[in-house]
Amino acid sequence: MKTLNKTNVITAVVLLIGGLSPNLASANSARDTIISGFSSVAELPVSAERGKALFESSPAAGKPDTPSCTTCHGASPMTSGMTRAGKPIEPMAxxxxxxxxxxxxxxxxxxxxxxxxxxxxxxxxxxxxxxLTFMSSR
Amino acid sequence: MNKINFLLAAGILVFASAIVFEPARAESFPPISNQTVKTECGDCHMVFFAEMLPRQSWLNILNNLENHYGEDASIDPVSLKEITVFHTSRASDVLNSRGAHKWREGLRAGDVPERITTAPRFVRKHNDNDYKRMWTKFNLVSNADCVACHKDANKGLFDDDD
Known part of the structure; x- marks a missing residue:
């Protein structure tokens, strides 16, 4: 039984990696391409720190109801936000x-x-x- | 109480309950299957039914998506065209359906409600303490969140007692 269990576990792990990683890898590669597109025409190398500062800033320079990103997305990219009409927004991290x-x-x-x-x-x-570099790092 | 009086009283009671307890016949709308409408409108809010506003309201809203109730909700021209055709052809003063008829009631010539919540039917149907009570009960953040109270709203069903 022990051997069987071990085999099962290994099979499960192999299936899991086999099943998930291509999707994840292709998502990561699509995202990397998008970020490269921006960084190729940006003045400075892209920076997660500057991205974090932008996300957390309150420019209040646009429309009065949306003074900052966090108004709708919430204070942390790790958790869900909510639109002003009451619909949940998936975490951006x-x-x-x-x-x-x-x-x-x-x-x-x-x-x-x-x-x-x-x-x-x-x-x-x-x-x-x-x-995007900041969100990818979270 | 003699027998006749009793029967009379019972009869009145049955008749009265039939009036009081007759289930409210809320309008229903056909569910929306247009994928562009579902995605572009539904990313931020419930996909509202075109039958709730007259044609000119939809034209005003869709021609000014850069200033959409406090946000920029602009979209590409191809999607905009498709969504405009969808909404104007099903508007309350255009479509010949039970739902559209209900929502055009009370609209006077030239009335162009800016929001569904200022359309006469919405005002009439939410002008009571139940509406206020629901806000507290469900901890609502927006009156655009129909589904909070009308659980089957996305299917086009708006029963009074959900």
């Missing part, structure tokens, strides 16, 4: 929501809207690269 930032069209759409809502302008490639 990649370690929690693996499929985050893997679709360039979606990424651009939400940066455009949310930067305008919070900052009153579109974000720069530098800011986008920093922000």
């Amino acid at each position: 990649v370690s929690v929501t693996a499929e985050r930032f893997t679709d360039l069209k979606k990424v651009q759409k939400w940066f455009r809207r949310n930067c305008k809502s919070v900052l009153g302008r579109e974000c720069t490639a530098q800011e986008k690269g920093d922000f």
Whole structure:
């Protein structure tokens, strides 16, 4: 029985790695491509620290109801946020929501809207690269 | 109490309860299957039913998504076109359905409600203490969150007593 159990465990682990890692790997690679796209036209190398500072800042330069990212996304990227209309927003930290930032069209759409809502302008490639680097590190 | 009086009283009681306890016939809407509408509208809020507002309201809302109730909700032109056609063809003053008819009641010519919550039917149906009580009970943050009280709202069902 012991041998069987061990075999079962090994089989399970192999299946798990085999089943999950290609998805994770392709999500990570899609995200890396998106971040590289921003960093290639950014002035400075992308920085998680600057991304964190942007996320936590309260520019209050856009629309009055959305003074900061955290208004809707919550104080921590690790936990869920809530839209002003009461719908939950999945955590932005990649370690929690693996499929985050893997679709360039979606990424651009939400940066455009949310930067305008919070900052009153579109974000720069530098800011986008920093922000995604921070979220990928969490 | 003689027998006739008793029967009369019983009869009145049965008749009265039939009036009082008749289940409210809330309108229902066909569930929305358009994927663009579901995704683009539903990312931030419940996908509201087009039958709840007149055509001109939807045109005003959809032509000003950059200023959408306090947020920038602008979308690509192709999606915008599809969503506009969807909503204007099902608007309360366009579609010939029970739901649309209910939501056009009380609208005067030229009325263009800016929000579903200012449409006459919404105002009429939420103008009581139950509505206020629900806010506290479900700890609501927004009156756009229909599902908090109307559990089957996403399926187009808005019963009064959910």
